[in-house]
Amino acid sequence: MKKTLLSSLLPLLILNCTHKKENVQQVNKENPNLLMSIPLKYLADYPAIKDSSLFIRNLQQAFNLHVHESPAQQESEKIMAFKKVKIYGSDEEYYFIEYDWKTGSNAEYPWKNQLLLTQEGKLVKKLSAARYQFVSIFPKQNPHLLTTLVTGHGNGGHEIYRLTADSLEDIYGGDVRTYDAHEDNKVYEPHELQLKIKDYNNDGFNDIAFVGKLVLIQRRTPDGFWYNNTTIDGREIKYSVDNPYKKIPVEYIFLYDQKTGHFKPKGDYREKYKIDE
Template structure:
């Protein structure tokens, strides 16, 4: 048998170990959701849904959707969206489905799911957004998926998604509330702050901002105590949505970081009220 010189054998061993390491890392990156799928027969009639009841039942079973079951839910549930989309980060077609069952406990709000599937019916991600929108931030690229996430008490914010390695990934580092209907001491006007797309730092890449007004329906004492009525010149004044104490313009800017490909806050945005 012909001996292989050590100088030749060693690089081969290193290369083999490197390939095994890369394969292991790649396996860890795989989206576990892609093991869950819906039978293609339910997608074959796209864009039509011949039997919505069977479609919903199969959807819930295939992706283990937990919903509030009641007679009212069964009467109201429906598929509100069934479409093919492209999302930033990939040129592949995806199925986007929204299933709305209309009612349930406050803890389960907003009582709807958005489901993203590959073209062969495998699950990419399930969302629980009150509202979604496909937004074009960069002119020559596919749109991002904007999701508005809201609790049953009216507090919420946003997430912005793109496709990365077969996964739907949020690339928005939001650190501030951008949705507020909860009438504690303040709300927003509009309740969901408006999204603005603009190159704020002039680096050639669009950034985003959430803009609107902070409506104070209470005042705060210097030591931090909130109150909603006061007596001025013998007259009682009560603050409310219809009679707010003050409206403050807000603009929360998030700059696009080319290295991380994420939108990062320009400032700290700690809310201060005086």
């Protein structure tokens, strides 16, 4: 009698434990980055999304995506990417999802989230980049994830990620602006400096650089005062993006450090590109 009762209860216990394993959202003790999970049924239909609204609601709930929604946002929100990727540092495949809600306040810009998930649906990293790209820096290796971070005012920079033990690690050590569309006293041309991959120091490993032009739309006096108009031969000249004072080629080089696996600046670019009169 006891054996019969135990044999009937065992399948129910296994089923209940399996259900809890899929739905309980806990911090992974080995890796605190793996915070929450999306129920596997939403990933099982890959690469299709049968109900995008339901898929989005589930993403918001599972990963605490703080979106101050309005009717306009709900009408235009969209899953822009849902794909499997490999990233430098691991041969495992991961799900990469980009959710774009199109509009919002400047404080929320760029109104996008990118999510990297394990095959089990665990969250590796939540990003909020204006643009992303998978770039091959080292030959015959998986690509790195390049993200472009931009504020609502048009200032920003980059991050470059590799995988390290199921964590995304930013290996770009650049403390320099590499995106500038803010028309205060200068901008970049193009607004997002272009990534260049090259072995600059001939050590057998590729390095990176961000290249473009620094466009001065104002002039600056030796004591630090910016001004946007001047008089030359009796003519008043007003500087702007269409009529800049000067364009300066820039190239921010970051060398690959074999010991740390990070890219480090070749020089002090704040000193190199001083623009005092």
